[in-house]
Structures are given as structure tokens and as C-alpha cells.
Amino acid sequence: MNNMVDIIGLTRRYGSRRGIENVSLSIYEGEIVGLLGPNGCGKTTLIKLIMGLLQPDEGSVSVMGLKPTEAHHLVSYLPEQTYLSDWMTMEEAFSVFEDFYRDFDKSKAMRMLEEFALHPEQPLKTMSRGMKEKANLTLVMSRYVPVYILDEPMSGIDPAARQTILDSILRNHNPGSTLILSTHLIGDVEMLFDRVIFMDEGYIRLDRSVEDLRANEGKSVDEYFRELYAPVRGGDYYYVR
Amino acid sequence: MLGKLIKLDFRMVRSQLKWVIPIYALLLTSAFVFKSFNIPVLGTLMYVLGIIATLALVPVVLVLMLAHYYRHFYTNQGYLTHTLPVTSSQRYHAKMISGFLLYVFSSLIAVFGFFIILLTEGISKGKAMYAINEFFKIMDTWPAYIGLSTFAGVLLIIGIWLLMYVSFFTTMSFSVTAGMGRRFNRFGVGGPFLVYIILYVVNQILGFFGLFFIPLSLRISPGDTYLKMRVVTEMPIHNFLDIGVTGQNIPFEEMIERGGGHFDLGLGVFIFSFAFVVFSYFYTKRQVGKVNLR
Numbered sequence: 001m002n003n004m005v006d007i008i009g010l011t012r013r014y015g016s017r018r019g020i021e022n023v024s025l026s027i028y029e030g031e032i033v034g035l036l037g038p039n040g041c042g043k044t045t046l047i048k049l050i051m052g053l054l055q056p057d058e059g060s061v062s063v064m065g066l067k068p069t070e071a072h073h074l075v076s077y078l079p080e081q082t083y084l085s086d087w088m089t090m091e092e093a094f095s096v097f098e099d100f101y102r103d104f105d106k107s108k109a110m111r112m113l114e115e116f117a118l119h120p121e122q123p124l125k126t127m128s129r130g131m132k133e134k135a136n137l138t139l140v141m142s143r144y145v146p147v148y149i150l151d152e153p154m155s156g157i158d159p160a161a162r163q164t165i166l167d168s169i170l171r172n173h174n175p176g177s178t179l180i181l182s183t184h185l186i187g188d189v190e191m192l193f194d195r196v197i198f199m200d201e202g203y204i205r206l207d208r209s210v211e212d213l214r215a216n217e218g219k220s221v222d223e224y225f226r227e228l229y230a231p232v233r234g235g236d237y238y239y240v241r
Numbered sequence: 242m243l244g245k246l247i248k249l250d251f252r253m254v255r256s257q258l259k260w261v262i263p264i265y266a267l268l269l270t271s272a273f274v275f276k277s278f279n280i281p282v283l284g285t286l287m288y289v290l291g292i293i294a295t296l297a298l299v300p301v302v303l304v305l306m307l308a309h310y311y312r313h314f315y316t317n318q319g320y321l322t323h324t325l326p327v328t329s330s331q332r333y334h335a336k337m338i339s340g341f342l343l344y345v346f347s348s349l350i351a352v353f354g355f356f357i358i359l360l361t362e363g364i365s366k367g368k369a370m371y372a373i374n375e376f377f378k379i380m381d382t383w384p385a386y387i388g389l390s391t392f393a394g395v396l397l398i399i400g401i402w403l404l405m406y407v408s409f410f411t412t413m414s415f416s417v418t419a420g421m422g423r424r425f426n427r428f429g430v431g432g433p434f435l436v437y438i439i440l441y442v443v444n445q446i447l448g449f450f451g452l453f454f455i456p457l458s459l460r461i462s463p464g465d466t467y468l469k470m471r472v473v474t475e476m477p478i479h480n481f482l483d484i485g486v487t488g489q490n491i492p493f494e495e496m497i498e499r500g501g502g503h504f505d506l507g508l509g510v511f512i513f514s515f516a517f518v519v520f521s522y523f524y525t526k527r528q529v530g531k532v533n534l535r
Contacts, residue, residue, distance in 0.1 A: 015427065053323055053534045055423070069530055073326035083320035087256045096252070099245045100325050 001028040002064075004147050004178045005050060010059035012045055018202040019045040022059070025197065025207060027178055029146070032192055034210075034221070035182035037199035038229060043182040044080055046199070047151045050180075051077050063147065073101070076143040078150040082132050086125035090118060090135055101143055109142035112168060130161045137165060141172040148173050150181045154188065162188050190221040198225065242327045246335030247342075253313060254343065257305050261298075262350070268294040269354050277364040288361065295354040302347035306340045307413045311433065315421045319534050329530025337410055344406045386467050408514070411521040416440060418525045423533055447513045453478040455509020462503040463494075472508065480505035 005027040012019040020042040027033055035043045048054040050061055052068030063071035084093050090113060097104040113120060116134040124132060137153060150169065154162045166189060173179050183189055190196075196213065198206040205228065210221060217224055272291025275284040313322050314332075322332065359372040366372075384394025419425065420433030428435055458477045462469050484491070484499045497504055 048534065051324055053320065053532060055531050055533055069323075069329070072324050075324075077320075077324050079317075079320040081317045081320065083317050085253060085256065085318065092252070096249060096321075099248065100242075100327070 001030065003027070004029055004031075004064055005180070006060075006062045007046075007050070008060050010046070010049060010061060011057045012049060012054055013057055018042075019054075020049070020199075020202040023202075023204055024059075025204065027180060029178060030176050032179045032194045033181070034186070034189065034193040034196040035180060035199065036184070036186055036196055036221075036225060037205070038184055041199040042202040043184075043199055044151055045202075047077075047149055047180070047182060050149065051075065073103075074145055075147045075149060076140045076145045077148075078136055078140040078153055080151045080155070082124070082136060084124055084136070087123055089121050089123050090138070091120040093135070093139055094120070097139055097142070103144040104139075105142050105144065108172070109138050112138040112142060112172065115168065116164070130157045133157055134161070134165065134168075137168060141169065144174045146174070146177050148177060148179045150179070152183055153181065154183060154185055159188070166192065186225050187222040193221065196221050198228065200229075243331050243335055243338070246325075246327060246331055247339045250309070250313070250335055250339035253318070254305065254309050254339070257309065258302070258343075261301060261305070265294050265298055265350070265354070269357055273357055273361045276361045279365055284365070288358075288365075291354070291358055291361070295351055295358060298351045298354065299344070299347045302343055303409055306343055307417070310336055310340075310414060311417050311421075311430075314529065314532065315417070315534070319532060323532050323534070330526050333414070333526040333529045336414065340410055341406055348402065388464070388467055388470055407518060411518045411525075412437070412440065414525045415521040418528045421533075422528055422531075426533055426535075429535075444513075444517075448510045451509035451511070451513045452507035453481060453509075455507060455512060457508045457512070458505035459508055460503050460505050463497060473505070475505060477505040477507035477509075 003026050005025075007023055007025050010023045011021050013021075023042075023046060035046065037043055045054065049056055050063065050068060052061075052072075061068050064074055066074070090109075094104075094106055094109055097109075098106060110120065113135075116131075116138065118127075118131060118135060118138070124135065127135060133153065137150075140148065140150070153169065154165055157165065162185070169179070169181070170192065179192075181189065181192065190210070193210050195209050196206070197204055213219070213221060213224060219227070268287070269291050271287040275286075276288040276291075278284065312318050313336075325332075356373065359376055360369060363369045363371040363373060380394070381391055384391050384397070389397065416437040417433040420428070420431075420436040422432075425432035425435055454476060456474050456476045458473050458475050458480070460471050460473045460475075480500045480503070483501060484496055484504070491499070
């Protein structure tokens, strides 16, 4: 299997606060990887570093042997927040994506919009959060790339819509491509993953194949995660040492 | 890709600009109509507003460009901008070019507005072309006062107009980019303001030094009819000390006399400005590719 993402000794701090600390890992061709952990554990920081949206203090990242900023044509990225202007319609967003990405498939995007019951002429400002999430996902999943990176694609989305989004991700990602999906809602998505990476306070707590975890621990990913992290305050998780 | 980035910039700015031009057109039309018919109070009020709007048009467009630069690079929109398959140089150059095109566009509209104002003034006085003809007379004669032909005078105005954009773009792109860099990132949107203030203070100090202590001056002396000017390699501080500081306005003739028949205007300040433009270009272009998005 080819290495798609290589991370070596990556550290990023925010002043005195730790973002991620000395993270090293490789992600391979065709893997579906779950980047899991409570809010603030470093998932988004790691993803931003892979995308070149943050600069590391130490260590290095490469995507298919290229620097993050040189590999944007190889990666389709869904950030945590909406990056389109509110006045834009999906038709306009499609036009932007068609301009910049040769691999963008507009007919696929139109099909996805239809599945999500969204209208191409509807401005983003009139959409609910769930609708915006679906709109962004449509753009990202309508590209044919070797690597997809989705950062919390289901946060703030109701459970019914989550299932629709998940189904869409499964159906629409380029076959044989690598998919990295970060979330703190593990129960909803664990059937998707080949491999899970648990993050905790900027460190990698666990990096294991799902098959191995289930076979050796006799638990689902969600159960194992809950065992490591005990719930406190408002449904968030906290690791019990 | 550069063309596509410029197109994207225009798409993004369009939503902000779409209210500026209609408002300006409305003010200008009102000024024209009410002043031409010499309607008391309202005519004068709209005429003054029309002049203010004409003067403010280019600065307003520049401020919108600045806001766009910040938003497109350093807010949520940056997640799109910085993940497009283009180089940081292309991103930076696209901003520079799209900004310049907007500057040209708004300047042309402002010039058009200026002529409408002149026409309005003429019509209100019963001689439609009066103010416009006066303006062209002045344009024809002023360059001679500084020893230039009319053509050279027009070139000088175009040159200053171009320099204004270069100065604006380099200063604002440097302030925003450095202000959103790692060193100032913790101040949020205050970072660019902080950098701008630091830049301003440094510019003032260097400007003072450049104005008096660099041996490069524009020597202005009275000619037979008009002023004579030539560049000399002398430190302007000597001439300045000869003239002396009185704390009062000195008539130009007296100033020339005290300065030994000439007045030296320090040009060293332009050396620093040029150096900053070059530095800002290379630094900002590089830093645009090293973002730290929140």
C-alpha cells in the first residue's frame, strides 16, 4: 500500500497551550481512518497541519510526497466551518469549483443536491446549519481525488440528517481513495472505519485497525472509546487516567 | 489560474460593491438635477454631497478591497482560498491585480463624476461648459510653473495616481498579512492595526531621516518666469538650517533668499519608500503561503 499522508514528529502549540505534540503516523492508500477524540483534543489542529492551514512548530507533513500546500489538487477537504460566502448559491459555488478543480464532477454534484433536497439557486444565507453542511459536503464529495479529509462533518446535525450524510460519504467517495474523517460522534460512524486513531490532549492515544480492536478487545469502537473516556460536563468526554 | 483567481476576487467583491455604485450614482444624479435647477437649500446640499461622494468613492473602494483581502485570506473564506490548487504567489498577485483593476474602475467613475460636478456648476451659472473649460485651462498651464510640458504634467499625475495604489496595496497587504501572522495572531483582528501603527511610526522616523539626512534633493530655485528644478546630491539639512526655523510662515521669496537662492526638498524619503515596497512585496507574497487560520 502506498503512503498517502506521512506525519513525522509533528508539534504545534498555541502560545503555552498544546495543540498537538510529537505526532507521527502514516495513512495508506484506500484506508478509511477515523480521527477520534473529545473536543479540543487536537483533531482539527492535525487536519489543518495536513492541509497547510497551520504551520508546525516542529516536524513535517507530506501528502503523497508533496508539501501540504503543493498537494491541494490531490485532497478534497471539508473544514469544520462553512467557507462559502452567505450570498453565494450552490450554482455559483459549483462554478468556482469547476474553475479550480479539473476533477470536479458537476453532474454528480447536482445528483447529490437532489438527494439532499437542496436547490442549486438557493443562497447559503437561507439555509439551515444542516443544509449548509450538506451543501459543503456536496462540493467536497463531487471531486475525484486520492484523499478526502472531512473535519467533523456531522457536528451540530440532527441524527436523521447524520445518517443521510454518512450514506452520502460512503456512496460518493472515490473508490480506492483514502478517507480521513474526524469526529467526536463515534457511535454514528464507526461502521465506516478501517482504522481508528484516538487523540487525547494533543497526543495519539491509540492507533489501531478496527478489525483488530473488535477481535482482541471484543468491543465496538464506541464501547472501547467510552471505556477510555468517561463522560462529564454536557456530554463531552474526559479521559480517565 | 491567475485569471481564475482574479475572477473569484471579483465574484467575492461584487456583493460588497453592488451597493456602492448605485448610491454614488443616486447622489451624483441628485446633485446634477437639484443644483442645475438651482433649487434652494436642497440644490446646495446635494451638490456638496455629490462632491464629497466623488472624493470618497476611490477611498471607499480601497477600504472594501482591504476588507476583502482580510476576509478572503484570514477568516472562514481562507479555508477555501488557501486550499485551492494555486501557489501563494498567484494568490497574492491576483489580489494585487484585481485590486488595481478596481482602483482603475473606481477612479474612472470618480473622474466621470468630477466632470458631471463641473458641468452641474456650469449649468447652474447658465454657461454649461464654463467650469469644464476653466479646468482644462488650468490643466494646460500648471505644469509650466514647475518647468514641465502639459504632456509631462499629465504623466506626472498618472504616475502619482499609480504610486498611490502601489503605496496603499503594499502597506495594507503587509499590515494585514504580518498582523495575522504568528507573532500578532493572538490579537485577532487587532493584529493588522497594531502592525499598521508600528509601520506608521517607523515610516515617520525613516521619513524624517530621509527628508533631511540623505544626500539627494530636489533643488527648487526661481527661474525667469517659472520655478526651476533639478536633482542634486546634497544633504537637505544644510539648506534647512540656512533657512532656519522661525515658528512663523515665511514667504516663499524670503525662504529662497535665506536658503542661498534655492530650496532643497529631500528625496531620500523616496528611497525608503521604494525599499519598503520591494521588501513588502517579497515578504507578503511569501507569508501569504504560511497562514495560521483560526
